[in-house]
Amino acid sequence: MTKRRPSNKKPTGMNKSLGNSLCNERQRNRKKYKIASTEDDLDNPAFIEETIERVLESKTFESNMEELFAKAELAGSTFNAERGAVQIVDKDSTVVVRTNADITNFNALKTSKEHLLKIPRRPAKHTYQTAEELHALENEMFLSWRLGLSHLEDMDGVALTPFERNLDIWRELWRVVERSDIIVQIVDARNPLLFRNADLEDYVRTVDPAKKNVLLINKSDLLLPEQQRHWSDYFSNTGIDVIFWSALEPTATEEDDELFNREKCQFASSRDELIALFKTKGGYAIQGRPLVVGFVGYPNVGKSSTINKLLAAKKVTVSATPGKTRRLQTHALDDGITLCDCPGLVMPSFAFDRSEMFLNGIMPIEQMRDHFGPISLLISRVPADWICDRYSLTLAAEDIDAVKLLTAIAFVRGMMSSSGVPDCSRAARLLAKDVVVGKILWVAAPPSHDQKEFDDLFFLKKGVKIRGQAQLRQMEKKGLIESSKVANERFDQCFFDGPGSQAHVMTRKPGVTPLDDASKKHFKKKDKARRMFVQTYS
Numbered sequence: 001m002t003k004r005r006p007s008n009k010k011p012t013g014m015n016k017s018l019g020n021s022l023c024n025e026r027q028r029n030r031k032k033y034k035i036a037s038t039e040d041d042l043d044n045p046a047f048i049e050e051t052i053e054r055v056l057e058s059k060t061f062e063s064n065m066e067e068l069f070a071k072a073e074l075a076g077s078t079f080n081a082e083r084g085a086v087q088i089v090d091k092d093s094t095v096v097v098r099t100n101a102d103i104t105n106f107n108a109l110k111t112s113k114e115h116l117l118k119i120p121r122r123p124a125k126h127t128y129q130t131a132e133e134l135h136a137l138e139n140e141m142f143l144s145w146r147l148g149l150s151h152l153e154d155m156d157g158v159a160l161t162p163f164e165r166n167l168d169i170w171r172e173l174w175r176v177v178e179r180s181d182i183i184v185q186i187v188d189a190r191n192p193l194l195f196r197n198a199d200l201e202d203y204v205r206t207v208d209p210a211k212k213n214v215l216l217i218n219k220s221d222l223l224l225p226e227q228q229r230h231w232s233d234y235f236s237n238t239g240i241d242v243i244f245w246s247a248l249e250p251t252a253t254e255e256d257d258e259l260f261n262r263e264k265c266q267f268a269s270s271r272d273e274l275i276a277l278f279k280t281k282g283g284y285a286i287q288g289r290p291l292v293v294g295f296v297g298y299p300n301v302g303k304s305s306t307i308n309k310l311l312a313a314k315k316v317t318v319s320a321t322p323g324k325t326r327r328l329q330t331h332a333l334d335d336g337i338t339l340c341d342c343p344g345l346v347m348p349s350f351a352f353d354r355s356e357m358f359l360n361g362i363m364p365i366e367q368m369r370d371h372f373g374p375i376s377l378l379i380s381r382v383p384a385d386w387i388c389d390r391y392s393l394t395l396a397a398e399d400i401d402a403v404k405l406l407t408a409i410a411f412v413r414g415m416m417s418s419s420g421v422p423d424c425s426r427a428a429r430l431l432a433k434d435v436v437v438g439k440i441l442w443v444a445a446p447p448s449h450d451q452k453e454f455d456d457l458f459f460l461k462k463g464v465k466i467r468g469q470a471q472l473r474q475m476e477k478k479g480l481i482e483s484s485k486v487a488n489e490r491f492d493q494c495f496f497d498g499p500g501s502q503a504h505v506m507t508r509k510p511g512v513t514p515l516d517d518a519s520k521k522h523f524k525k526k527d528k529a530r531r532m533f534v535q536t537y538s
């Protein structure tokens with residue numbers, strides 16, 4: 001292996017663009033890493049603080065050039081070390097909305113390759129003696145971890161989500177795991193499995209088998225009691241220790257209690273209940289010293305909000321933009337518990353695309369370049385009527401696509417570019433933010449459940465008008481029609497208003513012209529009057 005020294009000469013000829021990139025990168029690094037110019041700087045806490053903040057910037061995406069540099073740096077500046085592993089791939093390619101077959105193939109792939117998807121480990125204690133040796137070993141281990149993931153991506157059909165590429169952030173995770181008696185992995189209740197990392201649980205057990213793993217399902221206020229019940233059944237069947245929780249709202253009311261099986265799964269509806277549960281789980285540790293509870297998880301899942309709730313004070317910054325918590329923080333509770341907050345970590349996982357990450361708040365919406373992909377994914381999940389109602393749009397919901405929807409939102413909200421063109425990217429950011437904060441809601445079904453049925457249950461309960469197959473299935477369940485297959489051939493349009501309200505069905509026989517505008521208007525009026533009737537056209 002040859003070691004190349006960076007040259008100060010200006011690049012010429014064929015090497016010019018590579019040379020320019022190297023120069024630019026050096027400039028960027030100079031801005032990124034603060035350099036101590038005097039010895040006093042090293043004694044100055046403000047200087048050190050600022051330097052740490054800069055180094056601890058989360059990094060989930062790197063350009064090819066940055067990736068080359070990062071890997072070269074980890075490999076001790078030896079460019080040749082892994083030239084073959086640096087790929088020129090377009091990571092921004094747009095989304096294709098998933099079909100059922102895609103989802104089945106994806107789940108199969110996930111099951112078969114999941115064991116290869118590891119998080120980086122800290123070198124074992126007996127393998128180093130000095131801090132320098134540890135540093136070198138950590139770099140070596142991190143490089144080989146990244147190479148492993150590159151090889152995994154080379155496999156057919158495998159796509160990985162962007163993941164944390166800053167070793168210093170992983171170091172924070174290791175510190176939290178080592179310090180804590182209970183490692184609480186916080187996940188977003190809307191899609192818990194997307195945020196759960198099973199390998200982290202394995203890692204915790206290898207560090208010390210006495211440490212406890214707990215999955216805290218935060219934002220449970222966004223789930224219906226029935227949805228919570230399905231998820232709690234799933235977790236209790238798979239033997240995963242979970243606590244349902246909401247850092248913002250009380251999780252369950254008394255009348256909901258009957259819907260849950262509290263023996264199977266745990267719910268904490270207040271700060272005191274959550275603390276009591278932690279104490280029960282980590283009871284062995286409270287002899288003579290505080291119980292340390294570490295909070296880890298993806299950005300934006302509510303770690304800081306949970307800690308604030310436990311502290312009964314707003315001590316940690318909360319923000320809808322992911323990546324606010326930058327480094328490990330500890331907080332002592334009066335109750336003999338110390339809380340340990342870790343920066344949000346995007347762990348590697350299998351994914352179709354980045355749209356999922358934007359819609360789930362894992363990546364900052366500001367970094368969203370392709371805005372049609374995430375919005376197409378959203379339209380495939382929630383009824384277009386609902387989105388139209390929310391933004392006061394008068395679009396025909398049947399043939400809505402991302403372009404039409406974004407153009408309409410931009411018009412209605414006056415989001416126009418200086419040349420008078422609707423600004424679709426601004427409209428997409430607005431919509432995606434509403435999804436992240438839960439104003440537009442979609443909840444993933446547990447693997448044991450059919451997603452469509454799960455969606456029907458939700459939209460019906462929420463009183464959202466649902467169309468097409470979903471309505472027909474609901475009508476079939478209510479005994480209004482015999483079979484959704486037959487009905488599908490006969491019905492032209494139908495509206496369902498939610499539980500307790502009446503169904504409004506407009507039908508036509510095959511071959512008959514669809515409803516004219518006057519009839520549609522008439523039925524809309526009836527719809528408002530909440531009376532049930534069936535109109536047959538012959």
Ligand SMILES: Nc1nc2c(ncn2[C@@H]2O[C@H](COP(=O)(O)OP(=O)(O)OP(=O)(O)O)[C@@H](O)[C@H]2O)c(=O)[nH]1
Nearest residue numbers: 247248300301302303304305319322323324325344
């Ligand atoms: N609906 C709902 N929203 C929540 C809940 N907990 C947190 N949020 C919101 O989720 C967003 C992120 O919350 P944070 O507490 O900053 O999340 P974090 O995990 O600390 O984020 P990072 O600092 O990026 O790691 C904020 O907009 C919160 O208001 C909850 O239980 N329910």
